[in-house]
Amino acid sequence: MLSKLWILAYRDLGRNRRRTILSMVAVALGLGLLILMNGYIAGVMDESIQNNIRLNTGHLQIRASAYTEGEMSLAWPDLLRDPEVLAAHAATLPGVRGAAPVLWAGGVIATPNDSLGIQVTGIDTTSTIYAPIREALVGGEFLNPDDRNGIMIGRRLAGELGLAVGSNVSLTVVDSDGNADEGVFTVRGIFHTGIPTYDQGSVLMPLAKAQAFARTERRASAVIIMLDDNQALETVRTALRSPDLQLLSWEDMNRLFIETMQTGLAFYYILDGIVMLIVAVIIANTLLMSVFERIREMGILSALGMKGRHLTQMLLLEAACMGLAGIAIGLALGLSSVAYLTYVGIAIGDIASVAGDSIALGSTIHARFVPETFAGLSIATFIFVLLAALYPAWYASRLEPVVALRG
Amino acid sequence: MDAIQINQVTKTYRVGATQTHALDHINLTIGEGEFTALVGPSGSGKTTLLQMIGCLDKPDQGTVLIKGQDVTRLNSNQRADLRRSSIGFVFQFFALVPVLTAYENVELPLLLNGMKTSERRTRVMELLDAVGLADRAHHRPDQLSGGQQQRVAIARALGPRPVLVLADEPTANLDTANGHQAMEIMQRLNQETGTAFVYATHDPRVIAFARRVVKMEDGKIIDSP
Known part of the structure; x- marks a missing residue:
């Protein structure tokens, strides 16, 4: 049954191709942006710390107490x-x-x-x-x-x-x-x-x-x-x-910078959440529109004996199809952007000099590949897409067959 | 045992302060293998009665028994199970799933019933052959004419070997020739399979196919031989 629901979900997405493609693009752009932002901030953090280790602090310092x-x-x-x-x-x-x-x-x-x-x-x-x-x-x-x-x-x-x-x-x-x-x-x-x-x-x-x-x-x-x-x-x-020595690690010596960046990261997490929320609203809207257009068809499926949970599964599969395709494109977009910024970088010139002594930013900033973060963002996006589909799916599953058949 | 037994079924719709008695204390019995027409003008309650029999809606009062089981006591999941296994539907509009082929539309209720793949394949082709559409199995509804779509719907309704098939104005959107062909197919399959058919219509040419005609007016049965 699940295979048929997959087919139904996949083909349903093809009914209004433009709307489906636009929704996928929203997922793709959202995820691409998140990957780029997170790759960039990871690059800034990593590069600054590595520069500081390389030129200033080393990994460990021995000092008088x-x-x-x-x-x-x-x-x-x-x-x-x-x-x-x-x-x-x-x-x-x-x-x-x-x-x-x-x-x-x-x-x-x-x-x-x-x-x-x-x-x-x-x-x-x-x-x-x-x-x-x-x-x-x-x-x-x-x-x-x-x-x-x-x-x-x-x-x-x-x-x-x-x-x-x-x-x-x-x-x-x-x-x-x-x-x-x-x-x-x-x-x-x-x-x-x-x-x-x-x-x-x-x-x-x-x-x-x-x-x-x-x-x-x-x-x-x-x-x-x-x-x-x-x-x-x-x-x-x-x-x-x-006892008469201090032994300071690079983390101890970059504590101010690391704490500053971690505070900044909280802002990025909020931004991540906002982007995912926007994507979720777009997906929910697409699926809800799609349900409204197919109310009579939902009635027919109910008349044939399809239960609310089947309709829920079908809508979730539609969201999953859209989400997975969008995530695949988003990964390609995000990873290629991160690759560009990793190997070419962004020239920021003298701006770095105003960052302060504790931040050893170069005049060119590079992004960094953080596979675990990118995987986490992709999974989170997928979960957000599925969560967004819950309301349309719930709506479809609650339709009374006799009401749905009237359209 | 009767296929359907309807006792004192009442259904009232309220729109604002206005009450409409769609069904008013209906009593009706339909035997196994019957080919029955529900006849009456628009608003006489034919469609509402079919919905009660088809477990698509619940009456305000009274009971509906299908093969002796009181379906008015069932919850929505149990009614869905009953529809899946025992009731076939043919609607006025050609109610096929537009993204599925003729084959897949007929296959859908069989899948819901958990029929095995090889058995399902045989059964789908047997049904499409019975309605003369084996060569159109892999066409989608938009590649079929109205008459062909309705024949696919008939094949789909008979897939799970139901106790009865309910057809609401099955020829209303068909031209005379296609309407005639659809009724002939339904009549033939009724005789071959022994499945009871109950169809609503007000077309005299379609009424002529019935072995029994139940007349309705203002939510009441006025003649039931």
Whole structure:
């Protein structure tokens, strides 16, 4: 019987092809839009976090227990005393791709004409964790460990201050004693990571020079650890645990961003719900119209002995046919849009620079394939379509044969 | 046992303050294998009476017994079961499902009755052959003439081997030749299968086919031989 009901449902949809196709298109556009939106927001989240891990935070950081996030304190009690030892130990742990000490200091870069606030970062120039910066070089050369007055800056900062490779600049930092120290440095290299906030606000110099400049001796702000993948995170954290150390994961360090995005996601869920509701109303309207047009036929089917549940099944199957076809088209539309945004992306230019330091957005945003989310959206759309068919189906099943036969 | 026994059946329709007695204390018995015409002018209650007999509607008062079973006590699902197994319908308008072929239309009640595929196939072709439409089995209603559609409806009504077939003005929308052919087929199948036929009409040429004529007027039976 079900096979015949399928045939009935399928052929009924062909009676008013234009209306059926328009309803399928509504389902397809709705789902396509949902997939695109969710792929895009997943891409923004993922890309921003990956950029932050790659350029700023690493997967895990070791810090002195007194160090406060965001303050960039150079006071000795806030710094790690033996960062090289910690980094060397971390590097031996399974799952660790690289570990290196880093020193951060707030400062000002100045040319004869202009000055800007920046973050000075002392890096272990031999460490593999700076491969992304090495790859992002667009001018000059990467720093040597023993370079005493060389720095690297981002292309945006160079552009703003009119600097080129070989230019001299003045850098000022407040050292660990609280005194302002100034020095003249030469731009050795210019990088372009594609992250406007990073390219505008970072000045890199060899760790030894940064330690001397900020008078921290061999101390460092943190040891940055890059892992092969996230799975090793907890094992490595446990292996490094010590009472006088803080061990912060990338999630801890991106908490503000993650929480902000999760709040934003709630808005997306509401938007998802609204789109599905619109699709459901269109489907309900289509099926109700179709029932009204076929009231006499429903009466005939009842006269032949078809029960209310058969009519309900028939209407649900019609909705299922329409829904499945719409979902198939919607998946094709949505996935191809996500594919385009994943491989080509949307250029947002300088907009990313206003996103704030905690959001490492590139100047081109890419979407991401999230199969489980897309599958969930497709299933949810299908359920919404079936729910939308319940009222027309209920209406049809409640028709009295004698009333229906009168049309 | 009688195929149908109707006792004191009354049906009143109310439209605003106006009451219309569609059926007024009707008593009627129809035996197995009868070929009966319900005759009367428009509004005499023929269609309403067929609806009561066909379990499509319930009377306000009285009982309707089909093969001894009081159908007025059944709920809507039980009445649907009874219609499916024991009653065939032929309507004035050619009441075929437009998206199904002639074959599928005849097959539908057999499917609802759970008949096996091979048996169903044989039965459908046997019925289409009986109404002279075996070669039109895979045509949809819009590819058939009015007369052919009504013959498919007759075949469909007889599919589940019902106790009776109810036909409401079966020739009203047919020309004389097609109407005559439809009545001949119904008469022949009545004789061959022993299924009782009750049809409503006011066409004298159609009344002539009946072996028994029940006359109605203003919701009452005025003559029932």
